[in-house]
Amino acid sequence: MQLYTPLEIDIIQQDIPYLIEVMDWVKTFLAKPHPDLGRSGVVCPFVPHSLKSNSIRLAVIRAKNLQPQQVEDIVKDYRDIFLQMEPQDRDVGINKAFLLIFPDIESNDAATLIDNIQQKLKPFFVEEGLMIGEFHKHTETRGLYNQDFYPLRSPVPLIAIRFMVEADLPFLMNANNLHLRIRYLEAYLQRFEKNMKDKIKLNTAYQALALAREKLTIENSANSPSEKHTKMTFSCPFIHQN
Structure with missing residues:
Protein backbone atom coordinates (compact mmCIF):
# COMPACT_ATOMS: atom_id res chain seq x y z
CA MET A 1 0.00 0.00 0.00
CA VAL A 165 24.13 -4.88 -26.88
CA GLU A 166 26.22 -6.26 -29.75
CA ALA A 167 24.38 -4.02 -32.22
CA ASP A 168 25.76 -0.91 -30.47
CA LEU A 169 29.16 -1.27 -32.17
CA PRO A 170 28.53 1.56 -34.71
CA PHE A 171 27.82 3.97 -31.84
CA LEU A 172 31.14 3.12 -30.19
CA MET A 173 33.51 3.15 -33.15
CA ASN A 174 32.49 6.60 -34.40
CA ALA A 175 33.94 8.65 -31.52
CA ASN A 176 36.16 11.41 -32.91
CA ASN A 177 38.42 11.32 -29.86
CA LEU A 178 40.77 8.38 -30.35
CA HIS A 179 41.29 7.86 -26.62
CA LEU A 180 37.54 7.55 -26.13
CA ARG A 181 37.12 5.33 -29.18
CA ILE A 182 39.73 2.94 -27.79
CA ARG A 183 38.05 2.93 -24.37
CA TYR A 184 34.67 2.21 -25.93
CA LEU A 185 35.92 -0.59 -28.15
CA GLU A 186 37.90 -2.19 -25.35
CA ALA A 187 34.81 -2.15 -23.13
CA TYR A 188 32.72 -3.57 -25.97
CA LEU A 189 35.12 -6.44 -26.64
CA GLN A 190 35.54 -7.18 -22.96
CA ARG A 191 31.77 -7.51 -22.75
CA PHE A 192 31.08 -9.57 -25.87
CA GLU A 193 34.16 -11.18 -27.42
CA LYS A 194 33.86 -14.53 -25.59
CA ASN A 195 30.25 -15.24 -26.54
CA MET A 196 29.79 -13.19 -29.70
CA LYS A 197 28.04 -15.18 -32.42
CA ASP A 198 28.43 -12.60 -35.18
CA LYS A 199 32.08 -13.16 -36.15
CA ILE A 200 31.95 -10.45 -38.79
CA LYS A 201 30.95 -7.89 -36.17
CA LEU A 202 33.64 -9.25 -33.83
CA ASN A 203 36.32 -8.84 -36.50
CA THR A 204 35.03 -5.35 -37.26
CA ALA A 205 35.46 -4.41 -33.60
CA TYR A 206 39.00 -5.84 -33.51
CA GLN A 207 39.94 -4.02 -36.69
CA ALA A 208 38.45 -0.73 -35.48
CA LEU A 209 40.38 -1.02 -32.22
CA ALA A 210 43.65 -1.82 -33.99
CA LEU A 211 43.15 1.11 -36.38
CA ALA A 212 42.37 3.51 -33.53
CA ARG A 213 45.49 2.42 -31.65
CA GLU A 214 47.60 2.80 -34.78
CA LYS A 215 46.25 6.29 -35.44
CA LEU A 216 46.89 7.29 -31.83
CA THR A 217 50.47 6.02 -32.04
CA ILE A 218 51.03 8.06 -35.20
CA GLU A 219 49.52 11.16 -33.59
CA ASN A 220 51.64 10.75 -30.46
CA SER A 221 54.74 10.28 -32.57
CA ALA A 222 53.97 13.37 -34.63
CA ASN A 223 53.44 15.43 -31.49
CA SER A 224 56.52 14.19 -29.62
CA PRO A 225 59.34 16.74 -29.05
CA SER A 226 61.88 14.70 -31.04
CA GLU A 227 59.52 14.45 -34.01
CA LYS A 228 58.80 18.17 -33.90
CA HIS A 229 62.55 18.89 -33.83
CA THR A 230 63.07 16.63 -36.83
CA LYS A 231 60.34 18.38 -38.75
CA MET A 232 61.79 21.79 -37.94
CA THR A 233 65.28 20.72 -38.99
CA PHE A 234 64.29 19.41 -42.39
CA SER A 235 61.95 22.28 -43.16
CA CYS A 236 64.45 25.01 -42.34
CA PRO A 237 65.20 26.98 -45.55
CA PHE A 238 68.68 27.90 -44.33
CA ILE A 239 69.94 24.32 -44.21
CA HIS A 240 71.18 22.92 -47.48
CA GLN A 241 69.65 19.55 -48.32
CA ASN A 242 71.69 17.14 -50.45
Whole structure:
Protein backbone atom coordinates (compact mmCIF):
# COMPACT_ATOMS: atom_id res chain seq x y z
CA MET A 1 0.00 0.00 0.00
CA GLN A 2 1.16 3.51 -0.77
CA LEU A 3 0.34 6.64 1.26
CA TYR A 4 0.87 10.15 -0.10
CA THR A 5 1.37 13.49 1.59
CA PRO A 6 -0.29 16.61 0.12
CA LEU A 7 3.11 17.79 -1.15
CA GLU A 8 3.74 14.45 -2.84
CA ILE A 9 0.37 14.66 -4.54
CA ASP A 10 1.19 18.14 -5.84
CA ILE A 11 4.47 16.82 -7.27
CA ILE A 12 2.75 13.85 -8.87
CA GLN A 13 0.15 16.11 -10.47
CA GLN A 14 2.93 18.22 -11.97
CA ASP A 15 4.86 15.19 -13.25
CA ILE A 16 2.00 13.12 -14.66
CA PRO A 17 1.54 15.15 -17.90
CA TYR A 18 5.21 14.66 -18.83
CA LEU A 19 5.14 10.97 -17.98
CA ILE A 20 2.07 10.53 -20.18
CA GLU A 21 3.56 12.58 -23.03
CA VAL A 22 6.81 10.61 -23.04
CA MET A 23 5.07 7.24 -22.83
CA ASP A 24 2.81 8.23 -25.72
CA TRP A 25 5.93 9.10 -27.76
CA VAL A 26 7.55 5.78 -26.81
CA LYS A 27 4.49 3.82 -27.93
CA THR A 28 3.64 5.77 -31.08
CA PHE A 29 7.15 6.57 -32.35
CA LEU A 30 9.90 4.37 -30.90
CA ALA A 31 7.77 1.23 -30.93
CA LYS A 32 6.44 1.76 -34.46
CA PRO A 33 7.87 1.59 -38.00
CA HIS A 34 8.70 4.87 -39.71
CA PRO A 35 8.82 5.52 -43.47
CA ASP A 36 12.10 7.46 -43.16
CA LEU A 37 13.88 4.90 -40.97
CA GLY A 38 15.76 3.34 -43.88
CA ARG A 39 15.18 -0.26 -42.81
CA SER A 40 12.30 -2.55 -41.94
CA GLY A 41 11.01 -2.87 -38.40
CA VAL A 42 10.31 -0.36 -35.66
CA VAL A 43 12.43 2.67 -34.78
CA CYS A 44 13.86 1.00 -31.67
CA PRO A 45 13.71 -2.82 -31.86
CA PHE A 46 13.87 -3.30 -28.09
CA VAL A 47 10.98 -1.01 -27.16
CA PRO A 48 8.08 -3.37 -28.02
CA HIS A 49 9.68 -6.08 -25.86
CA SER A 50 10.34 -3.57 -23.08
CA LEU A 51 6.71 -2.47 -23.14
CA LYS A 52 5.44 -6.04 -23.19
CA SER A 53 7.66 -7.04 -20.26
CA ASN A 54 6.89 -3.80 -18.38
CA SER A 55 10.65 -3.13 -18.16
CA ILE A 56 10.73 0.64 -18.74
CA ARG A 57 11.11 2.96 -15.75
CA LEU A 58 10.59 6.71 -15.96
CA ALA A 59 11.66 9.52 -13.67
CA VAL A 60 10.93 13.25 -13.81
CA ILE A 61 13.93 15.34 -12.76
CA ARG A 62 13.41 18.99 -11.92
CA ALA A 63 16.64 20.67 -13.00
CA LYS A 64 15.55 24.32 -13.10
CA ASN A 65 17.67 25.42 -10.14
CA LEU A 66 20.45 22.86 -10.53
CA GLN A 67 23.98 23.35 -11.80
CA PRO A 68 25.19 21.06 -14.63
CA GLN A 69 27.40 19.15 -12.20
CA GLN A 70 24.40 18.45 -9.99
CA VAL A 71 22.47 17.10 -12.95
CA GLU A 72 25.43 14.90 -13.89
CA ASP A 73 25.55 13.53 -10.35
CA ILE A 74 21.85 12.67 -10.52
CA VAL A 75 22.30 10.84 -13.82
CA LYS A 76 25.25 8.90 -12.39
CA ASP A 77 23.12 7.95 -9.39
CA TYR A 78 20.52 6.52 -11.76
CA ARG A 79 23.28 4.54 -13.46
CA ASP A 80 24.02 2.88 -10.13
CA ILE A 81 20.32 2.30 -9.48
CA PHE A 82 20.00 0.72 -12.92
CA LEU A 83 22.85 -1.70 -12.23
CA GLN A 84 21.43 -2.63 -8.83
CA MET A 85 17.83 -3.07 -9.95
CA GLU A 86 16.65 -6.54 -10.86
CA PRO A 87 17.07 -8.19 -13.21
CA GLN A 88 20.81 -7.59 -12.98
CA ASP A 89 21.61 -10.41 -15.39
CA ARG A 90 22.14 -8.76 -18.76
CA ASP A 91 20.64 -11.56 -20.81
CA VAL A 92 17.47 -11.52 -18.72
CA GLY A 93 17.37 -7.74 -18.32
CA ILE A 94 18.16 -6.85 -21.91
CA ASN A 95 14.87 -4.94 -22.20
CA LYS A 96 15.32 -2.95 -18.99
CA ALA A 97 15.49 0.79 -19.63
CA PHE A 98 15.39 4.08 -17.71
CA LEU A 99 14.03 7.30 -19.19
CA LEU A 100 15.06 10.38 -17.21
CA ILE A 101 12.77 13.27 -18.16
CA PHE A 102 13.90 16.91 -17.79
CA PRO A 103 10.80 19.08 -18.36
CA ASP A 104 12.38 22.21 -16.84
CA ILE A 105 15.14 22.39 -19.44
CA GLU A 106 14.14 24.80 -22.19
CA SER A 107 14.08 23.32 -25.66
CA ASN A 108 16.83 25.63 -26.91
CA ASP A 109 19.05 24.82 -23.92
CA ALA A 110 18.64 21.06 -24.23
CA ALA A 111 21.03 20.84 -27.17
CA THR A 112 23.78 22.12 -24.90
CA LEU A 113 22.96 20.67 -21.48
CA ILE A 114 21.62 17.24 -22.44
CA ASP A 115 24.23 16.66 -25.16
CA ASN A 116 27.09 17.75 -22.89
CA ILE A 117 25.95 15.47 -20.08
CA GLN A 118 25.62 12.52 -22.45
CA GLN A 119 29.06 13.09 -23.97
CA LYS A 120 30.75 13.62 -20.62
CA LEU A 121 29.19 10.59 -18.92
CA LYS A 122 29.19 8.14 -21.83
CA PRO A 123 32.64 6.68 -20.99
CA PHE A 124 31.54 5.89 -17.43
CA PHE A 125 28.41 4.16 -18.72
CA VAL A 126 30.08 2.22 -21.52
CA GLU A 127 32.73 0.85 -19.18
CA GLU A 128 29.91 -0.52 -17.03
CA GLY A 129 28.35 -2.20 -20.06
CA LEU A 130 25.64 0.45 -20.43
CA MET A 131 24.56 2.90 -23.09
CA ILE A 132 23.37 6.45 -22.42
CA GLY A 133 21.37 8.30 -25.06
CA GLU A 134 20.38 11.94 -25.47
CA PHE A 135 16.89 12.86 -26.67
CA HIS A 136 15.40 16.30 -27.34
CA LYS A 137 13.70 18.28 -30.09
CA HIS A 138 16.89 19.61 -31.68
CA THR A 139 19.28 16.67 -31.53
CA GLU A 140 21.40 16.32 -34.66
CA THR A 141 22.11 12.62 -34.18
CA ARG A 142 21.21 10.95 -37.46
CA GLY A 143 19.87 7.50 -38.25
CA LEU A 144 22.28 4.73 -39.21
CA TYR A 145 20.33 3.85 -42.36
CA ASN A 146 19.06 7.29 -43.37
CA GLN A 147 21.13 10.40 -42.67
CA ASP A 148 18.03 12.56 -43.09
CA PHE A 149 16.20 10.79 -40.25
CA TYR A 150 16.61 11.89 -36.62
CA PRO A 151 15.44 9.03 -34.38
CA LEU A 152 16.49 10.69 -31.12
CA ARG A 153 14.19 13.70 -31.37
CA SER A 154 11.68 13.67 -28.52
CA PRO A 155 8.94 16.04 -27.34
CA VAL A 156 10.61 16.52 -23.93
CA PRO A 157 14.35 16.51 -23.14
CA LEU A 158 15.38 13.17 -21.69
CA ILE A 159 18.27 10.79 -21.16
CA ALA A 160 17.91 7.05 -21.69
CA ILE A 161 19.87 4.29 -19.96
CA ARG A 162 19.97 0.65 -21.05
CA PHE A 163 22.29 -2.32 -21.29
CA MET A 164 24.82 -2.35 -24.11
CA VAL A 165 24.13 -4.88 -26.88
CA GLU A 166 26.22 -6.26 -29.75
CA ALA A 167 24.38 -4.02 -32.22
CA ASP A 168 25.76 -0.91 -30.47
CA LEU A 169 29.16 -1.27 -32.17
CA PRO A 170 28.53 1.56 -34.71
CA PHE A 171 27.82 3.97 -31.84
CA LEU A 172 31.14 3.12 -30.19
CA MET A 173 33.51 3.15 -33.15
CA ASN A 174 32.49 6.60 -34.40
CA ALA A 175 33.94 8.65 -31.52
CA ASN A 176 36.16 11.41 -32.91
CA ASN A 177 38.42 11.32 -29.86
CA LEU A 178 40.77 8.38 -30.35
CA HIS A 179 41.29 7.86 -26.62
CA LEU A 180 37.54 7.55 -26.13
CA ARG A 181 37.12 5.33 -29.18
CA ILE A 182 39.73 2.94 -27.79
CA ARG A 183 38.05 2.93 -24.37
CA TYR A 184 34.67 2.21 -25.93
CA LEU A 185 35.92 -0.59 -28.15
CA GLU A 186 37.90 -2.19 -25.35
CA ALA A 187 34.81 -2.15 -23.13
CA TYR A 188 32.72 -3.57 -25.97
CA LEU A 189 35.12 -6.44 -26.64
CA GLN A 190 35.54 -7.18 -22.96
CA ARG A 191 31.77 -7.51 -22.75
CA PHE A 192 31.08 -9.57 -25.87
CA GLU A 193 34.16 -11.18 -27.42
CA LYS A 194 33.86 -14.53 -25.59
CA ASN A 195 30.25 -15.24 -26.54
CA MET A 196 29.79 -13.19 -29.70
CA LYS A 197 28.04 -15.18 -32.42
CA ASP A 198 28.43 -12.60 -35.18
CA LYS A 199 32.08 -13.16 -36.15
CA ILE A 200 31.95 -10.45 -38.79
CA LYS A 201 30.95 -7.89 -36.17
CA LEU A 202 33.64 -9.25 -33.83
CA ASN A 203 36.32 -8.84 -36.50
CA THR A 204 35.03 -5.35 -37.26
CA ALA A 205 35.46 -4.41 -33.60
CA TYR A 206 39.00 -5.84 -33.51
CA GLN A 207 39.94 -4.02 -36.69
CA ALA A 208 38.45 -0.73 -35.48
CA LEU A 209 40.38 -1.02 -32.22
CA ALA A 210 43.65 -1.82 -33.99
CA LEU A 211 43.15 1.11 -36.38
CA ALA A 212 42.37 3.51 -33.53
CA ARG A 213 45.49 2.42 -31.65
CA GLU A 214 47.60 2.80 -34.78
CA LYS A 215 46.25 6.29 -35.44
CA LEU A 216 46.89 7.29 -31.83
CA THR A 217 50.47 6.02 -32.04
CA ILE A 218 51.03 8.06 -35.20
CA GLU A 219 49.52 11.16 -33.59
CA ASN A 220 51.64 10.75 -30.46
CA SER A 221 54.74 10.28 -32.57
CA ALA A 222 53.97 13.37 -34.63
CA ASN A 223 53.44 15.43 -31.49
CA SER A 224 56.52 14.19 -29.62
CA PRO A 225 59.34 16.74 -29.05
CA SER A 226 61.88 14.70 -31.04
CA GLU A 227 59.52 14.45 -34.01
CA LYS A 228 58.80 18.17 -33.90
CA HIS A 229 62.55 18.89 -33.83
CA THR A 230 63.07 16.63 -36.83
CA LYS A 231 60.34 18.38 -38.75
CA MET A 232 61.79 21.79 -37.94
CA THR A 233 65.28 20.72 -38.99
CA PHE A 234 64.29 19.41 -42.39
CA SER A 235 61.95 22.28 -43.16
CA CYS A 236 64.45 25.01 -42.34
CA PRO A 237 65.20 26.98 -45.55
CA PHE A 238 68.68 27.90 -44.33
CA ILE A 239 69.94 24.32 -44.21
CA HIS A 240 71.18 22.92 -47.48
CA GLN A 241 69.65 19.55 -48.32
CA ASN A 242 71.69 17.14 -50.45
